Amino acid sequence: MGRPTLTRIVRDLPALVPFVGPEAQERARGRPFVLRLGANENVFGPSPKAIGAMIEAAPQNWMYSDPENHDLREAIAAHHRVPADCVVVGEGIDGLLGLAVKVAADPGTVVVTSDGAYPTFNFHVAAQGARLVKVPYCDDREDLDALLDAARRREARVLYVSNPDNPMGSWWPAADLERLIAALPDGVLLLLDEAYCDTAPPDAVPAIDISNPQVLRLRTFSKAYGLAGARIGYAVGSPDLICQFDKVRNHYGINRVGQIGALAAMQDQPYLVEVVRHIVNARERIADIARSSGLVPLPSGANFVTIDCGADGAFAKAVLDALLERDVFARKPGVAPLDRCIRVSCGRDEDLGIFGRILPEALDAARNRVASA
Amino acid sequence: MGRPTLTRIVRDLPALVPFVGPEAQERARGRPFVLRLGANENVFGPSPKAIGAMIEAAPQNWMYSDPENHDLREAIAAHHRVPADCVVVGEGIDGLLGLAVKVAADPGTVVVTSDGAYPTFNFHVAAQGARLVKVPYCDDREDLDALLDAARRREARVLYVSNPDNPMGSWWPAADLERLIAALPDGVLLLLDEAYCDTAPPDAVPAIDISNPQVLRLRTFSKAYGLAGARIGYAVGSPDLICQFDKVRNHYGINRVGQIGALAAMQDQPYLVEVVRHIVNARERIADIARSSGLVPLPSGANFVTIDCGADGAFAKAVLDALLERDVFARKPGVAPLDRCIRVSCGRDEDLGIFGRILPEALDAARNRVASA
Structure with missing residues (x-):
C-alpha cells in the first residue's frame, strides 16, 4: 500500500x-x-413567504435543482434591472469568492485585501496558491487609497473590498468606491463584497455598472434576507466575466429548497x-x-x-x-x-x-x- | 476601463x-x-421522516449550518462503523470530486477515467488544468485492468472508477475492485464513486478500509435516499486523506435543511x-x-x-x-x-x-x- x-x-x-x-x-x-x-x-x-415556499418544496427535494438557477437568476436580474446573463448564483458569497479567485488569480500572483478583513476570502486565496498582500485599516475603515496603491504596485490580479465592512461595520459612500473603480489598474478584478449592503445607508451602494468587466458585485440571501442556512449568494457583473464562472462552478451545487426559498424572499420586498x-x-x-x-x-x-x-x-x-x-x-x-x-x-x-x-x-x-x- | x-x-x-x-x-x-x-x-x-425534518427545519433556515457537519458525520461514521474523522461532507459527490482533484492532481498531471464515464468529473479535471486520459469500456463495463495499466504507464495522480457505473449500470464484484486497489501504484488516488451502491448487489461493494490512504469512497443522499435537491454527498477514507479536504472545502457550504434531511434519511434505514x-x-x-x-x-x-x-x-x-x-x-x-x-x-x-x-x-x-x- x-x-x-x-x-x-x-x-x-x-x-x-x-x-x-x-x-x-x-x-x-x-x-x-x-x-x-x-x-x-x-x-x-426570513419572510414567512420564504418559509412557506421551503415547506412546500421539502417533499419535492428528490429532484435536483435547476442547474441554470433560471427562475432565481431572472428574479435577481429584474430586481437589479440587469440582463440575466449578468448574474451567477453560488453556494453563498463564500463559494463565489473561491470561484472568483480561481477565475482571476493564477498561483503565485498577488491578491490584495485589508489586514483583518474576511478570513474566508484569505482561505480561498491560500487554497489557490496565490499570494495575499494585506493593507492595514485606517480609522477602522478599509483604506481605499492604500488598497488601490498596493494593487498597482504589486500588480495584483484581485482586489477584495467589503462595503459595509466586516468585522468593523464601517462603510464608504458610493462616490469613494466609484473613484476606486475608475482608478483600477488594467488586469485587476475588484471583488466588492456587499453582503451587508441591504442594511447600509442608500448612498453607500454604488450603481451597478455591467459594462465594467473589472468589478464583481457579491450579494447574499444570508444576511438581511435571513436565509444563512440556505447557502445562496450571487454575483452581478459583465456577461464576459459572469460566463467564466460557468466554466468552473459546481452546476448542480445549489440546493433546491434554498433556491426556492431565496426566490420567495426576494419577491417579498x-x-x-x-x-x-x-x-x-x-x-x-x-x-x-x-x-x-x-x-x-x-x-x-x-x-x-x-x-x-x-x-x-x-x-x-x-x-x-x-x-x-x-x-x-x-x-x-x-x-x-x-x-x-x-x-x-x-x-x-x-x-x-x-x-x-x-x-x-x-x-x-x-x-x-x-x-x- | x-x-x-x-x-x-x-x-x-x-x-x-x-x-x-x-x-x-x-x-x-x-x-x-x-x-x-x-x-x-x-x-x-425521501423518507417521510426526512421530509418532516426538513419541514421542521425550514423556519430555522436563518441560521448557518454547523460547518463541521458534526451530527451528520457522526451518523455516517456510525453507519459505516468508522471514526468520524474518516468522513467529509460535501455539496454532492460533484462537489467532492472537484475538491478531490484539487487535492491530488497538480495542473499538467494525468487523471485516468473511462471514455464515456461521468462528464462532471471530466469537467472538474479540466478546471484544475490536469490532463485527462480516457480508457475505453470493455463489454459495457469499466475496464479495470486497462484503467490500472493506464494509471501505471501515465503516472496518473487520480484514477476514477464508478461502481455501479453510470451511464451503463454495470458493476464489478468487490473482489475485482479489491484486486485493483491492491495493485494501485504509489502516488495514485482512487476515487471510487459509489453513488449507486445502495441499489447494487451486496457483493458489489468492497468493505471500507480506512487504513488505505489511496482510496476515497464517494457516497450520496441523491440516489437511493431520494434527496438529490439537498446536495449532500460524503466521502469516506483515511483520516490523513480526509483532513486534506478541510484545507480547501467551503466550510459553510452545506445547507441547513438538506443536512438535517440527510441525517433523518440515514436514520430511517x-x-x-x-x-x-x-x-x-x-x-x-x-x-x-x-x-x-x-x-x-x-x-x-x-x-x-x-x-x-x-x-x-x-x-x-x-x-x-x-x-x-x-x-x-x-x-x-x-x-x-x-x-x-x-x-x-x-x-x-x-x-x-x-x-x-x-x-x-x-x-x-x-x-x-x-x-x-
Whole structure:
C-alpha cells in the first residue's frame, strides 16, 4: 500500500479553518448558548413567504435543482434591472469568492485585501496558491487609497473590498468606491463584497455598472434576507466575466429548497423593508447598551455593531470570553488594532434585553481578570 | 476601463456545461415533461421522516449550518462503523470530486477515467488544468485492468472508477475492485464513486478500509435516499486523506435543511430497504418493457436501466428524441459504442405504465426517421 501524492499547494497549506462554528463551541462547552449573536445571522428570520415556499418544496427535494438557477437568476436580474446573463448564483458569497479567485488569480500572483478583513476570502486565496498582500485599516475603515496603491504596485490580479465592512461595520459612500473603480489598474478584478449592503445607508451602494468587466458585485440571501442556512449568494457583473464562472462552478451545487426559498424572499420586498427597520433599531439599542457601560459603539451599516472596549486586544478577548461563559455567542476581530473590539450581531428585543443585563457583568469579570493577570 | 486578467487555466477552458437540466429543456420546448426519468433521481422520494425534518427545519433556515457537519458525520461514521474523522461532507459527490482533484492532481498531471464515464468529473479535471486520459469500456463495463495499466504507464495522480457505473449500470464484484486497489501504484488516488451502491448487489461493494490512504469512497443522499435537491454527498477514507479536504472545502457550504434531511434519511434505514425494493422492481419492469419492444436491457445495479437500442448512436439518438418529443425526459450515453443505448431512470408504476405505452411509439418514429434520412 502506498500513498497518494498531494498537490503542491494543498500539501503546503496549514490545516486552518476560517471560523469555528457556534455548534462546535457548544459541544466543547457542554451546553448551548442562550444568545446567538456571533455569526451575523438575521435572528428575525426570513419572510414567512420564504418559509412557506421551503415547506412546500421539502417533499419535492428528490429532484435536483435547476442547474441554470433560471427562475432565481431572472428574479435577481429584474430586481437589479440587469440582463440575466449578468448574474451567477453560488453556494453563498463564500463559494463565489473561491470561484472568483480561481477565475482571476493564477498561483503565485498577488491578491490584495485589508489586514483583518474576511478570513474566508484569505482561505480561498491560500487554497489557490496565490499570494495575499494585506493593507492595514485606517480609522477602522478599509483604506481605499492604500488598497488601490498596493494593487498597482504589486500588480495584483484581485482586489477584495467589503462595503459595509466586516468585522468593523464601517462603510464608504458610493462616490469613494466609484473613484476606486475608475482608478483600477488594467488586469485587476475588484471583488466588492456587499453582503451587508441591504442594511447600509442608500448612498453607500454604488450603481451597478455591467459594462465594467473589472468589478464583481457579491450579494447574499444570508444576511438581511435571513436565509444563512440556505447557502445562496450571487454575483452581478459583465456577461464576459459572469460566463467564466460557468466554466468552473459546481452546476448542480445549489440546493433546491434554498433556491426556492431565496426566490420567495426576494419577491417579498415589503418584508425586507420591515426586517431592515428591526435591524436598524437593534443597532441603536446595542449602541445604547455599549454606551451605558462606558464603551464606544462604532457606526455600523451592517447587521451587527462592533464595540470598542476601550483598551487592547487582551482586554477585548477577556470581555468576549466572559460573554461566552455567560452563554452569549459573539465574536471579535482578530487583528490589531481592530482586535480592541467585540462584534455583536443584531438581536430581537428579548435577546438584547438579556445582552444588556449580561454585558456589565462580563465587563466586570474582564476587568477583574485583567487586573489579576 | 480595463479588463481583468483571467487565469491561464480558465481562459483556455471551453464554455461547456456537464449536463443540460430538464428545466432548461422544458423552457426550450415550451412545455413540461410528463415523465422525469432522465437524471437518475429517486421518484419514490425521501423518507417521510426526512421530509418532516426538513419541514421542521425550514423556519430555522436563518441560521448557518454547523460547518463541521458534526451530527451528520457522526451518523455516517456510525453507519459505516468508522471514526468520524474518516468522513467529509460535501455539496454532492460533484462537489467532492472537484475538491478531490484539487487535492491530488497538480495542473499538467494525468487523471485516468473511462471514455464515456461521468462528464462532471471530466469537467472538474479540466478546471484544475490536469490532463485527462480516457480508457475505453470493455463489454459495457469499466475496464479495470486497462484503467490500472493506464494509471501505471501515465503516472496518473487520480484514477476514477464508478461502481455501479453510470451511464451503463454495470458493476464489478468487490473482489475485482479489491484486486485493483491492491495493485494501485504509489502516488495514485482512487476515487471510487459509489453513488449507486445502495441499489447494487451486496457483493458489489468492497468493505471500507480506512487504513488505505489511496482510496476515497464517494457516497450520496441523491440516489437511493431520494434527496438529490439537498446536495449532500460524503466521502469516506483515511483520516490523513480526509483532513486534506478541510484545507480547501467551503466550510459553510452545506445547507441547513438538506443536512438535517440527510441525517433523518440515514436514520430511517427501513425506508431505504423499502425504496430499494421499489427500485429493483422498477428495473425489472423497465427491462420487460424494453424486451417487449425487441430491445436489450443491460443488467443494472443502479437506479436506472440502460437499454441497447440494437443499432448505432444515430438510431439511439432518434429514439431519445422521439421520447423527448413525447414528453419523456430520458438521457443517453454520449460516446461510442455506449451511445447505441438510452438510459431510463426507475419510475413509479404509473410512470412506467406511461413509458411502456410511449416506447413502442418512439421506436416506430425513430425507425421511420432513420429510414427516411
